[in-house]
Amino acid sequence: MSAALDIIKDPTLTYKQELLALARLGEATDNTLRYSDDYYAAKESRALCDLNEGPMPYRPRYICPDYSVLFKKGSVFLELEPPKDLAEALNSLMILYHHVPSITAYPVYLGDLDALLEPFVLKEERAYAKKLLGLFLKQIDKTLTDSFVHADLGPQASITGELLMELTEEMQLAIPNLTLKYDPAVTPEDFALKAVQCMLKTAKPSFANHGMFVKEWGEKYAIASCYNGLMQAGGGFTLPRLRLYECSLAAKDAEDFLNRVLPYYADLQFEYMDKRVKFIVEESSFFKTNFLVTEGFVKQENFTGMFGLVGLAECCNHLLGITDPKKGFGLNEEATALGRRIMDKLTELVEAHEAPYCESTGHRYRLHAQVGIDSDGREDAPGTRIPIGAEPAMLDQLAVNEQFHPYFPTGTGDIFKFEETYLKTPEAVLPIIQGSLKRGLRYFSGYLENNDVVRVTDYLVKRSEIDKLTAGKQSLNNVTIFGKGAKDFGGALDRRVQHHEEDRNH
Amino acid sequence: MAGPWTEECSIMKKIGIINKIIAFSNVDGPGNRTAVFFQGCNLHCLYCHNPETIHFCVGCSACLAVCPTGALEGGHGKAVMGEGDMLQPVTWHPQKCISCDACIKACPHLASPKTRRMTAEELLTEIKKTAPYINGVSFSGGECTLQRDFLVEVIPLIRQLGLGVLLDSNGTYDFEKDPELLEMIDGVMLDIKAVDPAVCRTLTGAGPEMPIKNLKYLQSVGKLAEVRTVLLPEEGGSLPGEGQNRRSAASGRGSETILVTSSEKATSEGSFFDDDGGWHGEAVTGEGDLHPPNSMNELTVRTVASLLSPAIPYKLLRYRPFGVRQEGIDIIGNTITEESAAEALAALARSLGAENCRVV
Ligand code: SF4
Ligand code: SF4
Numbered sequence: 066m067s068a069a070l071d072i073i074k075d076p077t078l079t080y081k082q083e084l085l086a087l088a089r090l091g092e093a094t095d096n097t098l099r100y101s102d103d104y105y106a107a108k109e110s111r112a113l114c115d116l117n118e119g120p121m122p123y124r125p126r127y128i129c130p131d132y133s134v135l136f137k138k139g140s141v142f143l144e145l146e147p148p149k150d151l152a153e154a155l156n157s158l159m160i161l162y163h164h165v166p167s168i169t170a171y172p173v174y175l176g177d178l179d180a181l182l183e184p185f186v187l188k189e190e191r192a193y194a195k196k197l198l199g200l201f202l203k204q205i206d207k208t209l210t211d212s213f214v215h216a217d218l219g220p221q222a223s224i225t226g227e228l229l230m231e232l233t234e235e236m237q238l239a240i241p242n243l244t245l246k247y248d249p250a251v252t253p254e255d256f257a258l259k260a261v262q263c264m265l266k267t268a269k270p271s272f273a274n275h276g277m278f279v280k281e282w283g284e285k286y287a288i289a290s291c292y293n294g295l296m297q298a299g300g301g302f303t304l305p306r307l308r309l310y311e312c313s314l315a316a317k318d319a320e321d322f323l324n325r326v327l328p329y330y331a332d333l334q335f336e337y338m339d340k341r342v343k344f345i346v347e348e349s350s351f352f353k354t355n356f357l358v359t360e361g362f363v364k365q366e367n368f369t370g371m372f373g374l375v376g377l378a379e380c381c382n383h384l385l386g387i388t389d390p391k392k393g394f395g396l397n398e399e400a401t402a403l404g405r406r407i408m409d410k411l412t413e414l415v416e417a418h419e420a421p422y423c424e425s426t427g428h429r430y431r432l433h434a435q436v437g438i439d440s441d442g443r444e445d446a447p448g449t450r451i452p453i454g455a456e457p458a459m460l461d462q463l464a465v466n467e468q469f470h471p472y473f474p475t476g477t478g479d480i481f482k483f484e485e486t487y488l489k490t491p492e493a494v495l496p497i498i499q500g501s502l503k504r505g506l507r508y509f510s511g512y513l514e515n516n517d518v519v520r521v522t523d524y525l526v527k528r529s530e531i532d533k534l535t536a537g538k539q540s541l542n543n544v545t546i547f548g549k550g551a552k553d554f555g556g557a558l559d560r561r562v563q564h565h566e567e568d569r570n571h
Numbered sequence: 572m573a574g575p576w577t578e579e580c581s582i583m584k585k586i587g588i589i590n591k592i593i594a595f596s597n598v599d600g601p602g603n604r605t606a607v608f609f610q611g612c613n614l615h616c617l618y619c620h621n622p623e624t625i626h627f628c629v630g631c632s633a634c635l636a637v638c639p640t641g642a643l644e645g646g647h648g649k650a651v652m653g654e655g656d657m658l659q660p661v662t663w664h665p666q667k668c669i670s671c672d673a674c675i676k677a678c679p680h681l682a683s684p685k686t687r688r689m690t691a692e693e694l695l696t697e698i699k700k701t702a703p704y705i706n707g708v709s710f711s712g713g714e715c716t717l718q719r720d721f722l723v724e725v726i727p728l729i730r731q732l733g734l735g736v737l738l739d740s741n742g743t744y745d746f747e748k749d750p751e752l753l754e755m756i757d758g759v760m761l762d763i764k765a766v767d768p769a770v771c772r773t774l775t776g777a778g779p780e781m782p783i784k785n786l787k788y789l790q791s792v793g794k795l796a797e798v799r800t801v802l803l804p805e806e807g808g809s810l811p812g813e814g815q816n817r818r819s820a821a822s823g824r825g826s827e828t829i830l831v832t833s834s835e836k837a838t839s840e841g842s843f844f845d846d847d848g849g850w851h852g853e854a855v856t857g858e859g860d861l862h863p864p865n866s867m868n869e870l871t872v873r874t875v876a877s878l879l880s881p882a883i884p885y886k887l888l889r890y891r892p893f894g895v896r897q898e899g900i901d902i903i904g905n906t907i908t909e910e911s912a913a914e915a916l917a918a919l920a921r922s923l924g925a926e927n928c929r930v931v
Contacts, residue, residue: 460700493597
């Protein structure tokens, strides 16, 4: 069968999913954009991975519009006036969402919904506002059917934020993904506790280290897609990744890796990124004619390139001859220290490389700890995470994360699974989040075991949807297929649980 | 006694004998807390979930043979005591241990070979690791007040980290006589296991008088952090039906019988205690009316609720048979206390003034 026919006959794909798969196939017929032979060899060896971005980029990978433009000026292209009330505001947003491209064809950033909507919500009766917001969420879940669709809340408390979290709990929808920009000095404790409660029940929101992001990006940053830090009115051009385990196979030892192998592969990844960024800005029409650009929703200078990596743990373990991950990176100071040296080296390399465009990040790319995709299997753990199954107790897991999260302004995160008694004690979760953010953790996700909505690496899927797929039925959510792969191949659902460790009568 | 250990003890500081440290606990006081479990208890509650914390290891070596990984060494009766410190006669190698707990099951002495002997500074080093993420530290057990001198050494160091400290106590310690200890803690989480003397003695090995006295005293000086009662299941298990003999065989520990005074009296008077903590109910320890455990639960809950000021949390825990030793299962049963029964008692407690009562 031809590749197109495979897609067309696949009983598990919806119409939309088929359309996207066929578009990818079409894009792959052109290879105008060429790279060096070394690049192709590295890709072939799986040391480099382009995350199937497609050979001919016709839009940046991630786009984070400044939605306040819509509320201030409306849109000429969409023939929208600035909204006057909540119903109009939500309707305008839904319309705009449909015109925000991305690598997935769905918008990866829906805006800081609470800040955007609060003035409108405050003018309505709470029950009516909740009704409208519920319909809005429902429409998002059923039309923007991709778990990389992401909305942000906080750091201020708001009625809108409260309502959105209430609705998230009540409706148990997988989409959109949610982040609370959290700053203990700004976010009131009771609002944060509501967010914890919501997170335990629905696996969202996650907690982003607001102070850390503001230092790197300024106040106007976005958390998009899974946990990507980017500029509002900007975004990410491209996100390729080093698969560090495969890279390490070319090294004689740790020093050889640091001094020769790592710079070699980093250079090839720079080559890919530079060519791609130039192509998007100079050749594709996006930055020339798209209304998001011409009407000021995004600005080219606010885009940057994301330098991704996976498999730091396996890389360190391999270089040190450690075969049991339970004795390796994250659990063994020698391996963890090597991890820090590798990250220091990569930081140095990225700092030294003059990137085309990327004006707002000083003509430099920014590091990203990529969450992994299903085909990674167990060779490369997401970003700098400790491999699933080898995670130490939460305390040690946090301590390792705190060392590595500061390296990644364009995003990293880890997931912590809690056992059911925590539902009654959200106040026991918040100090863990507060303490870890203070010590350098960038992004904290948690969920309760036995929930239907579960977080697989960093996107949300319903357990029942995974089971549906396994039974050969269609799933509306684009991402379920990734979730299924990660479950089957990576054991992502076997994550360690924070138990209260024993059951006690007093 | 002479031996290398005596010298060691004379130059060393107080040693805490610790069964385990749980870095993050959400069930040992408010918020997220590090819970330090001491080895050794002066009660032996039938429903104890960690009976291996009750006694100290005597070095009989019975556990060595069952360890599948050779994580245990030593033994042969070298248990030693002095200055309130005790050396662990069996050496446990945590690196080799796979946490199968076979040693604990095999121990005939309700002890554990896996305890750690720590100085205050060593314990502090552990707590410094969790300090950024916790609201405070809770000392539990076993019975933490049995290692009172160690507590008095370590607690000020913990406070210097800016952390609160709670004690979890079975209530047998006379807190009124120890203002030094009380001064340095935020409060005590107190167990009231039963208020009927006979029931309490059967269940725990000691009477309810001191726990009740502590409840009143600690409350009066603002050091009562919370009170807990384990509710026994109504069904399942075989509480003794005909006098004294039925359970003595099972426990091998005396011939008390779980019998209480009339439940009518309990419900009509609300409390069996006068203001000074004196008992004015009648305990029946021989022949007499037998009441289902539900009325024992009720008697205890009523008594506590009527003594407690509204703000103090009163937690009702449902009995769960997991980890309970056979002796306890034989008497209390193999079922979990019904949630509805527990909720009804919580509602009763709230109606009697313990507004902060809930089932956990
Ligand atoms: S732990 Fe128990 S079985 Fe092992 S030596 Fe000590 S007393 Fe004996
Ligand atoms: S729990 Fe550890 S020490 Fe005890 S028997 Fe098992 S392996 Fe040996």
